[in-house]
Amino acid sequence: MESARKAARRAEVERNDRALLRAARAVVAEDGAHAAVATIAARAGVGVGTLYRRYPTKEQLFQHLCSLALDDYLRAAEEGLAHDDPWRGFEHYLTAAVLSGTGGLGAIAGTITVTEEMSATAARGDAAAEELVRRAHDAAVLRADVGPVDIALLIEQLGRSPLVEQLTQQGRTDLVEAAEHARRRVIAVALDGLRAPAPTPLPDPPPGWELFSERWRLPDGPTAP
Amino acid sequence: MESARKAARRAEVERNDRALLRAARAVVAEDGAHAAVATIAARAGVGVGTLYRRYPTKEQLFQHLCSLALDDYLRAAEEGLAHDDPWRGFEHYLTAAVLSGTGGLGAIAGTITVTEEMSATAARGDAAAEELVRRAHDAAVLRADVGPVDIALLIEQLGRSPLVEQLTQQGRTDLVEAAEHARRRVIAVALDGLRAPAPTPLPDPPPGWELFSERWRLPDGPTAP
């Protein structure tokens, strides 16, 4: 049975790939763009050779990582739109986006070459998010003075969890679970702050998307003379 | 006038020191614990020699940085307690702690030796924060289901601003101001989510301080067999 063996091989390869991606996401969240390839491979429990057979370059691995993160973000928004209840949909979008574990990837934005596909997915995600916010506004369940960019910023702020990362790095797995529970409480607090009606008006006018448009660009030469 | 000259020297030295500390805080926020000494010196506009005359070691610089950050935190809490209005005091504490610009220092916790003074200041800050929360609870202005550790975690989450850091690094100073305004809006949203009465109960029981007690410890050997 040759095909069975082939299938088993493929399954193992896929398992390795998934472990690799999960490890990469975690390590990047902890170490930022300086994350070393060896660290990622070790965390995934594979050798660097295995990593390099799948991703010929560190940058390609990071690109794939970002691509998946953008997919997650788009999915979170689309799932939110699929809900009938506008608030429930919004809630799902925000929670899923924050908890997708992709929050640390903002750290490598600007260090990789952005592909067409990535920017297209990002645009679709932003459009879906905008629609989600509009719908929640129309139903008067989301406070009127927040805009979609406020939400994006909030997601970014909550997307990383320095505490969980540090506890993971210190190997205090016993505390990690408690930290994640605590994180969900913080998310719930933020969501309550977003409900209509607003108890107090927000300062300054709502920010525009231009804040994030620079996000996915190559960095200029560092302090060129 | 010898003393005048001496005073001028001292003034310049002090200016240098302040620039150094501010640069160090910014660079650490952006690069984490891997922040290079040369980067800090360059950002401050001085040579590495000047930096090393003041701080004989990178670790000593980082320790001083953390010490100042803990002072800021303690001051924020004490200023909050000085307010007559419990909510205003709480608001001041949270806002000041978040905006003190010391949020990025959690990244170097665990990489430096913690001094007695640091842990003492941290303890005093936590005690003051706890008192602040208790007072706000008694006045029924703070939602009853959040505890002081929830607040500490929220401060940590909002303390860093990846977006502002990236924009700074890219030299888009024009957008930085807008990003900071947007950040204040997010803080305001979070504060509204903390007001009593709570629209929805929070999940899980409130976390305890043990989540943070491991924060200021030396890291164990990495993945010891």
Added chain:
DNA sequence: CCTTGTGCGGAGCGATCTGCTCCGCACTAC
């Protein structure tokens, strides 16, 4: 003018860490 004192910048040193290559090994099918 020169000498002395003082704080500064940054070239450069050795050690460490980086992305990446490549080879020996375990394992299976025949």
Added chain:
DNA sequence: GTAGTGCGGAGCAGATCGCTCCGCACAAGG
């Protein structure tokens, strides 16, 4: 036994790190 296949990790060249140290600018006293 032989061939095929995917794996782990030692090891290489170069980049980067913390830190030292020396030449320089500048002011005061002679």
